[in-house]
Amino acid sequence: SAMSEDTLEQYRQRFRSELDRVVDFWLKYSLDKQHGGYFTCIGKDGKVYDELKYVWLQGRQVWMYCRLYRTMERFRRPEILEAAKAGGAFLQRFARVPSSGNPGKCAFCLTRDGRAVKVQRTIFSECFYIMAMDELARVTGDQDMQSDAEKMMDQLVHWVRVDPSGLGRPQMPGDPPVNSMAVPMMLLCLVNQLSEGRPATAQKYSEVGDWSVQQILQHVQRDGTAILENVSPEGKELPGCQGRLQNPGHALEAGWFLLQYAQERSDNQLQRTAVDKFMEVPFLSGWDKEHGGLFYFLDVDGHCPTQLEWNMKLWWPHCEALIAYLMAYTHSKEPALLGRFSQVYDYTFSHFSDLEHGEWFGYLSQEGSVVLDFKGGPFKGFFHVPRCLYMCERLLDSLLEKRQD
Amino acid sequence: SAMSEDTLEQYRQRFRSELDRVVDFWLKYSLDKQHGGYFTCIGKDGKVYDELKYVWLQGRQVWMYCRLYRTMERFRRPEILEAAKAGGAFLQRFARVPSSGNPGKCAFCLTRDGRAVKVQRTIFSECFYIMAMDELARVTGDQDMQSDAEKMMDQLVHWVRVDPSGLGRPQMPGDPPVNSMAVPMMLLCLVNQLSEGRPATAQKYSEVGDWSVQQILQHVQRDGTAILENVSPEGKELPGCQGRLQNPGHALEAGWFLLQYAQERSDNQLQRTAVDKFMEVPFLSGWDKEHGGLFYFLDVDGHCPTQLEWNMKLWWPHCEALIAYLMAYTHSKEPALLGRFSQVYDYTFSHFSDLEHGEWFGYLSQEGSVVLDFKGGPFKGFFHVPRCLYMCERLLDSLLEKRQD
Structure with missing residues (x-):
């Protein structure tokens, strides 16, 4: 069943008003005038x-x-x-x-x-x-x-x-080079950033962009059933906890980076991979069926991760998931993707957004209660929340515009 | 009301059988024969x-x-x-x-x-x-x-x-030297280790021992109402989260290190400080009155710590607390200290010990459920659990022996 335009409009209003509140919060509290x-x-x-x-x-x-x-x-x-x-x-x-x-x-x-x-x-x-x-x-x-x-x-x-x-960083004999997903993701993001509207710069970095995409794709492992955070530079699975680590939020973020890149190049195969692998797989492995929300870390073989915070629900994976599913739906109009978006939306807005003081909490227990109640910390600033709100508002603008056409 | 000899004997039996099980577990699973x-x-x-x-x-x-x-x-x-x-x-x-x-x-x-x-x-x-x-x-x-x-x-x-x-470690202009409690604690522990039964070595390191004690005592702050994990080399409070950090388990461990050192030297004042400051203060600030157990980290001004795991209950602070309170009770016979010991004992043995497979879980949620279910990990090995069981068994031996005299 198609979602009504009213519902999309309600989403848009919510993203818009949340974005205003978040911008106000940081303008009010974060500037160091001295x-x-x-x-x-x-x-x-x-x-x-x-x-x-x-x-x-x-x-x-x-x-x-x-x-x-x-x-x-x-x-x-x-x-x-x-x-x-x-x-x-x-x-x-x-x-x-x-x-x-x-x-x-x-x-x-x-x-x-x-x-x-x-x-x-x-x-x-x-x-x-x-x-x-x-x-x-x-x-x-x-x-x-x-x-x-x-x-x-x-x-x-x-x-x-x-x-x-x-x-x-000294090279250690027991620590060979690793293809860690964050590195090609950041390079791809920077290639996009520097290239926008500048054909010569885009040309200069196009090979770096393609290389980054290939490096990201190496993280699809086990016949396409898992996205692993760390692989060898040749794209092989690594031994131990490092090799088995899954970070669903990171995979989802890579998903929309890839989808954006693929759309600009009309690369249909890469679009398919972005959605089927980098958006669907982390949801299947990373969504907590008992309490809702995305786990922070998981071990692909079901061992317990060694990260103490593995079962916490962090704000940013949910931000990335919202962008990913809405972007994918905007592109393909597959209702299932809007369904995923709605599911993440419901969890996110009912758990992270602070109606009292504005902005979002960042760190919840597995059960969904606030464990760290600050709005900004060493790794949480004015970024994932407003970027998500901004991108989703624009995606909804474009969706609603097209429907009106 | 004095605790009965039967109760102490039951404690001893439990420590003894747990120690046997823990030694068996690691002998069975951890040796790399190859x-x-x-x-x-x-x-x-x-x-x-x-x-x-x-x-x-x-x-x-x-x-x-x-x-x-x-x-x-x-x-x-x-x-x-x-x-x-x-x-x-x-x-x-x-x-x-x-x-x-x-x-x-x-x-x-x-x-x-x-x-x-x-x-x-x-x-x-x-x-x-x-x-x-x-x-x-x-x-x-x-x-x-x-x-x-x-x-x-x-x-x-x-x-x-x-x-x-x-x-x-390069010296950074914004990162002046810090007196971090772990450093003098380790030095004091090593001075004890190297000095036992060797008068010449004890003599050689006695100044290092005294210096370490003084460095540890600098962590008593705010008119004796707080033990802070990081202070300046001059013993002043540091700004920000680093300066406000409390680690109750670490303070308790320092407590029994100091008490042991003080007893060997018959230093009554240091004994008093070890108990009143390093054992009593972290309990008052660190014990979770709602769910029981010791928090991992706290901020002395009541801000939320930035460590994602701050509210978790870890095995090792409870090990250190058991040693600290039983050692202090053995020495002073103050019933309140045995009361503290019992309280920590009840929480510890009902939450951490794994009756099914042996050894202890290490990482619980604030509410007391097992979050990481491994017995050994990057920071949990064959150490805090057996050291606690070993020391408590010996302390109970000495307590029960004296009662029989």
Whole structure:
């Protein structure tokens, strides 16, 4: 049975009003007027409980403000642009760690006034730096900033594909290279980011994009019945817990990255794989039939994962699932996909959204009660929630527009 | 009202039979007859689910076997000595990481056949290496092994008190040195270990012991109403989540370390502090009045901790609490301390012990259900459970002996 237009319209209204509330929450509580950048450790009622500034979250917040400003009429407001610029300036001034001996290396965490606290030997701080700078450059027209982003991208591709030694992680004889899903996902995301509306740049990175897609597809294992988080660089299963790890939210996020990429290239086979493998498989393995919601981690052979939080319900896998199923439905109009979307929607809005103080809780028990009640923390900022709300609102706009045609 | 001798005798019987079961479990399932060392990732029914060998756990298991062999008649069995020697040989052959550029640095994790997988930039692998080698040397009489342990200890004291650069952790401008409770606790534990029955060695390390005690005492904060996990090297409170963190199980473990140290020196004031601060304060803040059991982490100002597992009930804080309260009661005979012991005992034995397959579960939800059902994992091995059972059995022996006098 087809879902009524009324229902879709109700969804749209809810996404729209939630997005407004979330944007208000972060504008109100997170801006550090004294030192620049954003506070991201924000309690349930908006109170800052720690002043550390996590670089992933700084970069993501800049990106999100700019994307909203650039693409949605009602967010084209000076205060949003100012907030984005303040975050960008903070990052440009403080994110890099000169003492690391590598000009591109960014810190993971900074003090309120921008001194490096911790540097990770991975590429992710740099990824979110690139996203921030590229999107901010699109809004401001700052060419230097855009070439700063592209230079960092080239450094990153070098670390991933040519020589990781600049990251500072010693090569251990018992720890051979791994194809960890996060890495090609981030590269694919950055290729999309840098390429939009720039044919020459798209051309430059098209091979990196295709390579990233191939690397992501290597995670489809066991005759297509499992998406595994870590595989060998040759696409073989790895031994032990690392090799058996499943992260359903991550697979779903990869699913909509792939679907978007496939749609732009009219690649029907990749579209099919994105939906059948990266959206259907993680739901079948990852949805908690007893209490609802998506598990955080699972072991493909049914062993207990060693991550203490494996059975918790986190906000971001649900955000990614909403985007994935709505995007897939918008494209194919298969009712089953809208059914999945509705199921995730019902769980998500009844469990994560805080009607009292605004924004969403991030961390629930398996049974669905709030275990960590802050709105922002070391890994939760102004990103997954607003990106989900933004993308779903736009997808619903396009769905409802087409129906009216 | 005094607890009856019958009750104490029932406790002793339970500790004794649990210790036998736990020793049997690990002898049966954890020995790697092919490559040496121990499997430590062991499922609820004894099945090995990952072959990685965590150095902390290898070292602790060697220590525990030797301590049982050396001090308890019924464990002076050839198979226990052989198991200990096999673990010691594996560690001596593989634990050190020559490529780290530092002769003493040990890996955190090895492959089944001993290749380094991961090296932490902390001192803990080395601590458990020292414990293993020293206790094994006591059993075998191997002088070289004992001097190997002492050499590593001197290296460790140098890293902690003189120059940490050999650990390989770059100094970050926003991350000044911290007095983290684990470090002086481990040093104090090692001073005790190396000094037992060796007056010259005791003399050599007595200043390190006193310094460690002073460093631990710096964690008593807020006019004695809180034990904080991290303070500044000058003993001041640190800002943010790091500074407000409480780890009740760790405080209780420090409590019995201090009490033991104080008793040996007949230091009454330190005995009082150990009990009143390190045993009473974490119980008041850390015991879950709703569901029972000790929380893993708490924020002293009542903010939500950022650790996803903060509200879980872990086995080891309960092990440490049992030792702490029984040791304190044995010493002072204050009935309130035996009351605390009983309360922790009832929760612990009704929730953690697995009557079906033996050994204990390690990780419960706040409500007390088993969330991770393995018996061994990356941080749970043959250590906290048998050490607790062993120490409590001996404390009960001494209590019941005295009553009979």
